Amino acid sequence: MELDVRQTVDWMVKANEKVQEQKDYLSQLDRAIGDGDHGINMARGFQEIANTLPNEEFEEVSDVLKKTATIVMSKVGGASGPLYGTAFLKMSMESKGSNVDGETFEKMVGAAVEGLKQRGKAKEGEKTMIDVWSPVLDVLKEVSEINGEKIREAAHTAMEATKDMVATKGRAAYLKERSKDHLDPGSVSSYYLFEALAETLEKG
Amino acid sequence: MELDVRQTVDWMVKANEKVQEQKDYLSQLDRAIGDGDHGINMARGFQEIANTLPNEEFEEVSDVLKKTATIVMSKVGGASGPLYGTAFLKMSMESKGSNVDGETFEKMVGAAVEGLKQRGKAKEGEKTMIDVWSPVLDVLKEVSEINGEKIREAAHTAMEATKDMVATKGRAAYLKERSKDHLDPGSVSSYYLFEALAETLEKG
Amino acid sequence: MANVDIVLVSHSEKITEGIRFLIEEMVGGVSVQAAGGNEAGGIGTSFDKVQNAFKNVGEAGAVVFYDLGSSQMNAEMAIEMLELENVHLSSAPIVEGAYLAAVESSVGKSVNEILEELEIEFGKVNS
């Protein structure tokens, strides 16, 4: 099964719906270990994405992701703006000229994870969105197709696992041990993104 | 021979005359290796001193110097404000309750030099006003009275010697080797201060 | 007991105001006492402004940041002259250091604990 242009647009529109629904929850999570703006940041950026993508023509998935990256970079702000911007941009570059089958999608998420690590100077276990993206990559390596349900499951488990981690990157790192017992906001928004993907794939 | 209250006031008034006359020259020196405001800084501060001291009553020399220190700190600004402010304050503290004879004056300048070194985190040879104050202290240690002519001479030679030095403290330090072949502005203004002292002592 | 204050001594009033807003918006709950620029609001330092900033420090004390050399001298002189006990100068960078110190202060750290954190982050900072 492949991810096509229409589905990619649907994916982003659905991601926006989740972000808007959970806007206050995301900000609340960020208030506990950050500056409390993650919901506002994500809602601002994804609203613009949902307003823009359905009204444009795209040749291929790569182009949808490139447009998404550009909007995210300009509109999200904070740390998550450049991070999500980098992730979408790397996925766009990796898929340029290809149909997005399971193998390509694995490479795309692989490039996104590399990009996130480089941009954030971070690795797994530091209580950042990388702790969701990286386990999703692992599951993609195990399966040959884009298996929405497995992705959703892996992302969910990974998101919950950030609760026990101590932040060593980003604003939450200032809190050290006190960052424990809280979910990482960027990991939760990343979960919504992958949940939206799973639902898009289910719908077909 | 002792330095009394009236002479100390005269000293500062005369120092102001020199600073006003040489205002542009001091700024020009500071333009070469600094930000060009040393003349303005000194003229602003010493004008206020000359306006204030003659109209006030002082019990002892220490009080004149304390008032001078206060005005210098508030009005001179830049690096030279806290430096001259510290020098005058230390001289005031060291002379508190004493008549200012040769021995006391030596102690006072000694305290000023210590204060300048501590405040500026500097020592001799770094192309700062310390390179005038410290040789003046040396000459005071050699003689038992306050010998105006020797002080003036030592200060003059010391001021000229800053030309060959490379600055390692203050704004001029940014220029490194290029700070050579220029007189240090703060050393020149310090020379005027000691020249004014010599002239005051001559006049009696 | 109240949180430790942040004192800023800079050559520019805009810099101190910018840091103040940064801390108010991104940290909160910490008082910032600032002395930026000369008397006339131009580039420079004013010992009178510095003294006033120090006079407003609360009972929990303060960590003090400066930018260029003469700001440091003015800050040191004010601390000595006002004989302030629980107020310490840090040589950590003014923006980055003040932000970190504000975060630490906002969770109730003491002056010494904040200086320790600054030292871990920026190397030896306490003079």
Next chain:
Amino acid sequence: MANVDIVLVSHSEKITEGIRFLIEEMVGGVSVQAAGGNEAGGIGTSFDKVQNAFKNVGEAGAVVFYDLGSSQMNAEMAIEMLELENVHLSSAPIVEGAYLAAVESSVGKSVNEILEELEIEFGKVNS
């Protein structure tokens, strides 16, 4: 050839304006390109502002300073996306580093020479 530019990426427009005035008044002869605050002028970073600042860099290149983590990410991303060659990021403190870099630039130093000076003064700064 013109002097190396200074690029400032900060969460606060007041901070970038303050540094700009400091450099103009105390150094002179050096162009400062600034991206401070978010779109609305509040606390934050704006990638569009960052991109614009980079687009104004002159032929001699630039040394770039940032304050908090996300300013760094935005600056790095802009450098990569605009494929700027002679523009380098420094992790030196934004006020103190930019001031030193401006002094060096004002006497005609190159980007690499300025980065070396920054490294001597602030430790490893070039990423």
